[in-house]
Amino acid sequence: MKVEKAAKQLEALGNPTRLQVYRMLVRAGKDGLAVGRLQDRLGIAASTLSHHLHRLILTGLVRQERQATTLICRANYPAMDALLGFLADECCVDATPAGARAGEAA
Amino acid sequence: MKVEKAAKQLEALGNPTRLQVYRMLVRAGKDGLAVGRLQDRLGIAASTLSHHLHRLILTGLVRQERQATTLICRANYPAMDALLGFLADECCVDATPAGARAGEAA
DNA sequence: GGGATACTTCCAAAATTTTCGAAATACCCA
DNA sequence: TGGGTATTTCGAAAATTTTGGAAGTATCCC
Numbered sequence: 001m002k003v004e005k006a007a008k009q010l011e012a013l014g015n016p017t018r019l020q021v022y023r024m025l026v027r028a029g030k031d032g033l034a035v036g037r038l039q040d041r042l043g044i045a046a047s048t049l050s051h052h053l054h055r056l057i058l059t060g061l062v063r064q065e066r067q068a069t070t071l072i073c074r075a076n077y078p079a080m081d082a083l084l085g086f087l088a089d090e091c092c093v094d095a096t097p098a099g100a101r102a103g104e105a106a
Numbered sequence: 107m108k109v110e111k112a113a114k115q116l117e118a119l120g121n122p123t124r125l126q127v128y129r130m131l132v133r134a135g136k137d138g139l140a141v142g143r144l145q146d147r148l149g150i151a152a153s154t155l156s157h158h159l160h161r162l163i164l165t166g167l168v169r170q171e172r173q174a175t176t177l178i179c180r181a182n183y184p185a186m187d188a189l190l191g192f193l194a195d196e197c198c199v200d201a202t203p204a205g206a207r208a209g210e211a212a
Numbered sequence: 213g214g215g216a217t218a219c220t221t222c223c224a225a226a227a228t229t230t231t232c233g234a235a236a237t238a239c240c241c242a
Numbered sequence: 243t244g245g246g247t248a249t250t251t252c253g254a255a256a257a258t259t260t261t262g263g264a265a266g267t268a269t270c271c272c
Contacts, residue, residue, distance in 0.1 A: 003125055011120025013193075015230085016113040023109070026193075029201025035249060045232045050250055052230090069239050069248045077197075084190050087119075087132075091183075095135025121260085141219060151262045156220055158260090175218045175269045 001086040009059045009083050017042065018052045025062060025075040032065070032074035107192040115165045115189050123150065124158045131168060131181040138171070138180035 013019050021038055039049050053073060056062040060079045065072045119125050127144055145155050159179060162168040166185045171178045 003129070004122055007120055007122040007125045009120075010116050010125065014113055014115075014117025014120040016110055017230090019109055019113045019116065023196075024200075026197050027200040029198030031202050036247090039249095046249065047233075047251080048231055051232095054250085066238085069246095071249065080193065084193060087186065087190060090129075091132050092135030094130075094133040096137050123260090142217090145219095152219065153221080153263075154261050157262095160220085172268085175216095177219065 001082055005059075006083060006086045009061055009079070012055050012059045012061060015052070017044065017048075018056055021049075021052060021073075022056060022061060022075065025073055026077075026080070028074070030074070032072040034070045034072055036070060038073065107188055111165075112189060112192045115167055115185070118161050118165045118167060121158070123148065123154075124162055127155075127158060127179075128162060128167060128181065131179055132186070134180075136180070138178040140176045140178055142176060144179065 013022055020042065024038060024041065025033055035046075035049065035053065038053075039046055042049060053062065053064075057064060061076055061083075063074050063076050065074070119128055126148065130144060130147065131139055141152075141155065141159065144159075145152055148155060159168065159170075163170060167182055167189075169180050169182050171180070
């Protein structure tokens with residue numbers, strides 16, 4: 001994963017409203033949740049919610065599927081796994097090796 | 107973890123420069139990295155880096171320790187673990203149970 | 213004390229984000 | 243075709259973020 005992409009995804013999750021939306025979708029699982037259901041729970045303007053959803057979708061964290069007049073939103077779990085992996089990745093690889101001491105031979 | 111706190115941390119990581127800083131610190135491990143070393147690698151103004159570091163520190167993702175005239179920065183690993191846990195947490199708990207079908211008795 | 217290095221805080225301009233009403237679009241049903 | 247529900251796009255104001263030069267603070271060394 002590229003830093004730019006990860007940053008975009010983290011930025012998308014870094015807004016309280018979008019994070020709530022995302023968590024609702026994560027909790028909802030494979031059934032997903034309609035845009036209208038999200039709006040009912042959040043109590044914000046439809047256009048505001050639509051903008052937030054758009055950003056989550058642009059980053060690949062959320063997917064939408066139309067069912068007649070309603071749009072079902074779902075968390076994209078593999079994308080979340082990739083992002084979590086990116087953050088935890090390569091922990092300490094540049095650290096001084098455990099046995100190393102000043103003046104010690106390589 | 108509260109949604110507000112998690113959102114602040116994600117927002118802090120959601121900027122390419124700050125994410126790079128954070129990853130450098132994660133890679134650096136327990137030794138950490140001086141502010142000046144970060145600046146050398148990033149090539150940005152010292153004041154800009156200082157602002158970014160301040161945000162990472164405010165959210166609790168990064169800690170600083172003074173060693174003489176230099177400030178050593180370190181990733182706060184427990185904070186990262188808590189954030190990752192928050193995101194993965196409660197996946198699918200609201201989902202329709204696997205055996206559920208329309209009209210099925212509870 | 214004087215002077216050097218390391219880093220932060222102050223200030224401010226430019227860019228971006230957040231918000232939502234109004235208008236537009238998508239789809240279904242009769 | 244006409245009308246209704248669901249959702250997005252347009253447009254724009256207010257708030258926040260990002261950036262860095264200049265000035266300030268902290269610590270060390272002589």
